[in-house]
Amino acid sequence: MESYDKHDAPPAGNLGSFTGLVLLIQGLGLTAVILVAVWMGHFREGFAWTSDPAKEFNYHPVFMVIGLIFLYSDAILAYRVFRNVKKMYIKIVHGFIHLGALVFASVGLKAVFDSHNLAPTPIPNMYSLHSWLGIITVVLFGLQWLIGLLTFLAPGLSQGLRTLYMPHHVFWGVAILCMAAATALMGITEKAIFLKSTIQYTEKSTEGLVLNSLGIVIVALVALVAFVVTRPEYKRQPSPDEDHIQLMG
Amino acid sequence: MESYDKHDAPPAGNLGSFTGLVLLIQGLGLTAVILVAVWMGHFREGFAWTSDPAKEFNYHPVFMVIGLIFLYSDAILAYRVFRNVKKMYIKIVHGFIHLGALVFASVGLKAVFDSHNLAPTPIPNMYSLHSWLGIITVVLFGLQWLIGLLTFLAPGLSQGLRTLYMPHHVFWGVAILCMAAATALMGITEKAIFLKSTIQYTEKSTEGLVLNSLGIVIVALVALVAFVVTRPEYKRQPSPDEDHIQLMG
Numbered sequence: 259m260e261s262y263d264k265h266d267a268p269p270a271g272n273l274g275s276f277t278g279l280v281l282l283i284q285g286l287g288l289t290a291v292i293l294v295a296v297w298m299g300h301f302r303e304g305f306a307w308t309s310d311p312a313k314e315f316n317y318h319p320v321f322m323v324i325g326l327i328f329l330y331s332d333a334i335l336a337y338r339v340f341r342n343v344k345k346m347y348i349k350i351v352h353g354f355i356h357l358g359a360l361v362f363a364s365v366g367l368k369a370v371f372d373s374h375n376l377a378p379t380p381i382p383n384m385y386s387l388h389s390w391l392g393i394i395t396v397v398l399f400g401l402q403w404l405i406g407l408l409t410f411l412a413p414g415l416s417q418g419l420r421t422l423y424m425p426h427h428v429f430w431g432v433a434i435l436c437m438a439a440a441t442a443l444m445g446i447t448e449k450a451i452f453l454k455s456t457i458q459y460t461e462k463s464t465e466g467l468v469l470n471s472l473g474i475v476i477v478a479l480v481a482l483v484a485f486v487v488t489r490p491e492y493k494r495q496p497s498p499d500e501d502h503i504q505l506m507g
Numbered sequence: 508m509e510s511y512d513k514h515d516a517p518p519a520g521n522l523g524s525f526t527g528l529v530l531l532i533q534g535l536g537l538t539a540v541i542l543v544a545v546w547m548g549h550f551r552e553g554f555a556w557t558s559d560p561a562k563e564f565n566y567h568p569v570f571m572v573i574g575l576i577f578l579y580s581d582a583i584l585a586y587r588v589f590r591n592v593k594k595m596y597i598k599i600v601h602g603f604i605h606l607g608a609l610v611f612a613s614v615g616l617k618a619v620f621d622s623h624n625l626a627p628t629p630i631p632n633m634y635s636l637h638s639w640l641g642i643i644t645v646v647l648f649g650l651q652w653l654i655g656l657l658t659f660l661a662p663g664l665s666q667g668l669r670t671l672y673m674p675h676h677v678f679w680g681v682a683i684l685c686m687a688a689a690t691a692l693m694g695i696t697e698k699a700i701f702l703k704s705t706i707q708y709t710e711k712s713t714e715g716l717v718l719n720s721l722g723i724v725i726v727a728l729v730a731l732v733a734f735v736v737t738r739p740e741y742k743r744q745p746s747p748d749e750d751h752i753q754l755m756g
Contacts, residue, residue, distance in 0.1 A: 307700070382709040387696055387722040392724075408602055429737060433730050440689040440726070444696045451700040460631040473636040474643075481682050488678060488737075 270427040276492050277317070286327040286479040287390060294323045300466045308454060309370055316371035318366050319445060325362025326438040327398070327476055329355055331483045334431055338492050345496075349411055356403050363396055388444040395437040402430055432484050439480040446473050515655055528731060529588060535728040543572045543720040550706070551713045552641050556623055564622035568694060575687040577646070577726055578604055580732045583680055586638050587741050589709025594745075605652050614647055627639040637693040644686040654686055681733050688729040697712050 269440055298316035299305065305320075306313035333355035338346050374381040382388065409415055409423050446469050457465040486492055510589065514697035547565035554569075589597050621722065623630040658664055658672050695718050699708055706714040708724035735741055 305526060348542075385709045385711055385715065387692065387699065387719045390723060391692070391726060392721055393724075425738075429734060433733065435728075436685050436689075437726065440692050443636065443640070443689050443693050447693045447696045448700055450636065460634045462634055466634065470636045470639055474639060477640060477686065481686075484682065497668055503689075 259351060259458065271434070275319065279486050282333060283331060283479060283482050283486070286475050286482065287331055290323055290472060290475045290479060291328050293468055294319050297465070297468050297472065301468065302385060305311060308376060311373045314369050318373065319367035320425060321362045321366030321369060323442060325366060326358040327361040327442060327479065329362065329436060330435055331360060334435065334483055337494055338486060341494050353411060360400060360419060367396065370423060386448060388448050389440060392441045395434060395441050398430070398434050402434060423486055428487065435480055435483065439476050441500040442476055443473050521672060525542065525590060528735050529584060532580060532731050532735070535724050535731065536580055539721060539724045539728060540577050541570055542717055542724060543568050546714070546717050546721065557625060560622045560625040561619050566618035567622065570611045570615030570618060572691060574608040574615060576691060576728065578608040579684055579687060580728060582730055583736060586743055587651060587735060590743050593654065602656060607631065609649060609652060616645065637690060637697050640686060640693065641690045643681065644683060647683050651676070653681060677736065681736055684729055684732065688725050691725055692722050699700060709754050
């Protein structure tokens, strides 16, 4: 990957394509949320809390997609989008959107465990590859958030340690997003195969097309977020009075 | 991500961790191939060609993992591993391993289409999210290979165009590998849910543990390949008589 000198301005003209990409990402993120809400709300008979475990399950895909796909993507992008805002404010926005993602993910996890445990015939937990990778992803996400908080927001840590950790924070941020997406794709696949004959999946029913499209939209979204984050010309440029590390955010 | 000046030597001591990571990646790649071969060969009753479509299917996961996970990963790493070899030789090795990956993937695709079309009751093709993302991945992989060949191996293209295309080649190389991994995870999930009661998946049977482990090994492998490829200090350094672009490979 090419690199620009750290104190160059971004090449002229690039911010136009940047804005287009960010809008496209927002569109894809909203489309994913709408598709999963329509799938669960319309095709899968809607939502209920603990009174109806089967319908409580339906919160699981919706909350996970809102938290670990849509909000997570936007939290990552916050660093690239708010170019002219004071560094500390962006850090706080970045951390808070991630915290929101974690809250949605936690409620989404409670929904799926409840739906298994409260079912008339309880369903075993944590046997599938989807559940294994899902738990690994949520734990890594939580750790990344905590380490990020301690490293970049808590006072006292030396600039040298922050600089050393930053590329790992960026790499694992994108890697965990990819893991969240892969887990979502497996969750969609599980549900689709469970429902295979009910929804006439092999005959390309509307419900089948909706859930397949949800998967493809998630892949496109995550690929674009990774692209925007790894392009050096889209990086936030520091104002002259900011310190060096801000460039790497 | 941090960047070193293009003409710096790699920081001392890093090549030790590099060698360890490359060995770990080889170990994970071989483990994935062994796990999928044991799953299909031992637990799923082994292999046959068109004479037995159900057993022909079993070639599909094995060939796809060998091609689009193991060989693909090694083709990417070739640029980082062969540090002291003439640039043109590495290009050829890189291209040939990718070609091998494409051959394995093509045979793997023929196996699954045959297993559907030649079954006593034919099974529909291309209805699942796994198949959709799989076809997109193979097409993008083929295009990336072709464009890479035309850009970097065919004579005549200007250095400027090569330099412009290189970061996109690197980005999409890793992105398509991630898509291949996500497709593999969905394929494993599909098969596991189809076989759910047969293999007592919910009771954590040996077969269930084997296929879940296969998925986790694939995730670890791809995460490490992406890590090695995106770390600037692991990049191949050019010898003094090589031109500028070689740094970026």
